[in-house]
Amino acid sequence: MSKPPARTRLAEAAFALFDERGYEQTTVDDIAERAGLGRTTFFRHYRSKEAVIFPDHDRLLELIRDRLATSSHGTALVAVSDAVRLVLLHYVDEGDLARRRYVLTSKVPALRDREIASVARYQRLFREFIADWMGDPTEAASLRAELMAASVVAAHNHVLRRWLREESPDPVTEVDDAMRDVLALFPARGSRPEREGGTTVVAFRTGQNLDALLPQLRRLVED
Known part of the structure; x- marks a missing residue:
């Protein structure tokens, strides 16, 4: 069975060492050694220890x-x-x-x-x-x-x-x-939301009888 690619081996070695020793205590040389690779190979794939993460x-x-x-x-x-x-x-x-x-x-x-x-x-x-x-x-x-x-x-x-x-x-x-x-939440500029169904409530004070007002209010809502 073939080995995983060097990049994958380095990443797996790095995270294993981070778990064991902690991030700060792990060096590039530690990672390369654990992966069975050289320091040059490490930098061919990653620019730094952080880049592995x-x-x-x-x-x-x-x-x-x-x-x-x-x-x-x-x-x-x-x-x-x-x-x-x-x-x-x-x-x-x-x-x-x-x-x-x-x-x-x-x-x-x-x-x-x-x-x-x-x-x-x-x-x-x-x-x-x-x-x-x-x-x-x-x-x-x-x-x-x-x-x-x-x-x-x-x-x-x-x-x-x-x-x-x-x-x-x-x-x-x-x-x-x-x-x-x-x-x-952000409709295209210039677009307007479509009018949805529902009931419009109009509130104001008047001396007229409510029964007389209802037909007028209905016409206003339906227009």
Whole structure:
């Protein structure tokens, strides 16, 4: 049976050592030795000890850019949902490794700070895309794009954390539902919500008899 790829072996060795010794006490040389590889091989795959822990955010961001770039004005929000799903699927495909990373980053402040910085990169990319899609240079539109991007990232992270804690048996369906809820909060600029059925209540004071007013009120509501 063939050995796993060097990159996978290094990641598995790193997380095993982090569990045994702690993140701060583990060195690059320790990781390479545990994986049965050399220091040069380690740096061929990872730039640093931290890089072993985190997914390749540069590649994920490029995948998002590619998906967004294929959209038209009319399909822009569909592309945003697809891009969010791409990121979630990357974590799901990592399986246990993603869950071990989640536990580790919750314990090490420096790693948590790096994760927050990475999230900001995703939000900035979505904000820039949404602002361009809106095509409105006003400050109000800029704020709206920022709010939309923040909501998109928050929805993804909420579902991702639920899956990492093993609370979500179907994270893909859950993130699709979450994105529909988010995008429903932000109808396309210039659109108006459709009038829904219901009853309109008009309140005012008058000296007229109620029975005499009812036919007039009904005509006003139905117009």
